[in-house]
Amino acid sequence: QPPASYFMLLQWFRPSTHPLAGDSQSEDRDSNLIGEEHGDQRRKSVDGCEKQAEDRKHITGGDSTPIDSPVGTPPSPQTTPKAIPPTVPSFSLESANSSEDEGDLPPPSFPAPNSVQRAGASMKPPPPPSPAFVPPKQPPSTPSSRLMAPPPRPSTNRTNLLPPSSAASLRVPATGPLPNRGPPGKTTLSPSTSVKTANPRNKVLLTPGHSPLDWAALQKSSQNLSGVPTLLRVTPSQLAHHNGRRDRTSATKAKKPAWSAWRGKVYNLTPYLPFHPGGEGELLRAAGKHGDALFNEVHPWVNWENMLGSCLVGILVAEEEGEAEGEGRVSALEEMD
């Protein structure tokens, strides 16, 4: 039996019975939540409640449950003090398994009779795993076997540290021909064997001091590389004469300058010959004639005009024009520029 102070404290903390609270509806709601015992106790503290209940007993003629709602107001579900509190489901393994409890007590409301939980209670335990998943048996490790067989040490071979694919590619095969060493029968190479490297662009090895950078520096030096004092009106016969070959008519038999026409202008190729990445022979193929077709066939991306600007000889004119206008060559070129 709790002491009287317990009920006094309880009434103090409940908002419905707080001295400052006078809301009867919240009081009734509280009674539903707290429970029957506390609700009855609280009802005793309300003035006139018991008397109203006695009056209703006489009216109805039976022992109906007392209703603490004011007389005259229709009873609502919230104002019913005897409302059944929601059943709290409870489940205990002992009561579910013990046979004597089943006979004495009614079956629990949870789980439902036809529910999966009920069905699972009578289920058998799962079968053991199939033999396919049985882990391999380890040999029993006795103290003597542990002493006699030390654990395997990691190998010091570095190829073992690599992944399997990389190690396999680095290993030299034990049998068969060595890779990239020729046919199996011929294992030795003569020292005189020369290996030709593929050079699809036919570039040549330029002599020292004749790199493209050297040529650029020579062009910037503002030297006159054309070989002529002034710009000329070059006739086709003059162009053909300057083909870079030896002059058999002269006493010295020196090489003639190599001129080539490109887009109507004539350039002196001679100073560029040792600088040409394709070799002197290739460049001389255009000497003494039009070089457009040949040039475009090999490397149309090369800027002829920029590279041979300082080698400009003049413009290409017809045979008649060159002979007729012998003195007006420079002015014609200036008009063109």
Ligand code: HEM
């Ligand atoms: C017209 C006759 C010419 C022929 C037959 C010829 C031929 C060649 C060949 C075979 C190559 C090496 C292959 C390549 O680089 O693609 C080459 C490279 C080259 N030639 Fe010519 N060439 C000619 C004229 C010229 C002229 C007039 C110039 C300068 C204006 C020149 C400048 C170059 C340059 C700069 C390269 C190197 C190209 C590169 O590295 O991409 N060539 N030439």
